[in-house]
Amino acid sequence: MRTLIVDDEPLARARLKRLLSAHTQIDCIGEAENATDALNLVQQLQPDLVMLDIEMPDTDGLALAETINQLPLPPAIIFVTAHPQHALDAYSVGPSDYLLKPVDASRLKTALERVGTPTRAHIEKQDELNPWISYQVGNSLRRIRFDKVQYFMAEDKVVKMVFDGGEAILNESLNRIEASYQGLVVRAHRHLLINISRMNTLNKIDGLYFVSLYGCDERLNISRRKASELKIYIFHNHSSA
Incomplete structure (x- = not known):
């Protein structure tokens, strides 16, 4: 599963990449530290999954997710954040899952397994297109x-x-x-x-x-x-x- 990591903190990206390396089905194809770079990489690399931080300095992850979901074939999104108060707003854009930092390895495993099952939002998007x-x-x-x-x-x-x-x-x-x-x-x-x-x-x-x-x-x-x-x-x- 081709995966893009988006987080403005280099240490957070490195830790998540290390956790993802334990999963043979995951191929980390790129990293981005802001929404602008992330959107460009999504369009260029066509990932299957985006691991997306919510609080970033320019455009936040919620707004970026809404933009990504407008693409013809949007990737699945797993939010990764230190702020649980964003959960309700996050689910309004149809993510596959919502992980809290520091990310627990077993919880990450569950989230990745969930990506393998298409969400209702993705099924509806496919049927529309x-x-x-x-x-x-x-x-x-x-x-x-x-x-x-x-x-x-x-x-x-x-x-x-x-x-x-x-x-x-x-x-x-x-x-x-x-x-x-x-x-x-x-x-x-x-x-x-x-x-x-x-x-x-x-x-x-x-x-x-x-x-x-x-x-x-x-x-x-x-x-x-x-x-x-x-x-x-x-x-x-x-x-x-």
Whole structure:
């Protein structure tokens, strides 16, 4: 578990790192002494866990935790503090645990085991960013995560969902799908919704615009007036890759 230690006291960081070294599943990938450096390292290193002090000189750990939780894939957070009065406020930002200094080795072990079980906050965040979508195959109801979906196409009065490895007919209109997955899909033309995260390139051929998707061999025709909007999503996908 890739772990970042954040504490403004060097001795506290050293002691915590020593305690963590007893756990073979923990890989301490970095340290930070303030919130600004910590946020930069979280974005650069993508840790699985942040051991976070609360009282720091610039931005406190509670405010930093709220910022971290807004990231697309936030790490788990264990607060480590000498001040028990922060406990109630700390739990409002959904940490995995709350440890008091000096950290007890057995209590740390329990906290690390707890990180292995996703908290409700992290499950809810995952479902918000990458929800399940259900579809019918014969008499069976199946579901996949939204990041596996490529696009939705309305044709012959039905909506076809194309996903990695297959396709299915949905009993939903494009308008309903667009409303249900707002922010995850974009209307490419009247009969087509595209998974925003799957868009790769946009090309103009003989006056017509086509978009290609990651994992999809098909080129999809899009409306001319939507081309500029889709270019923005494609640029964002490439810059965040």
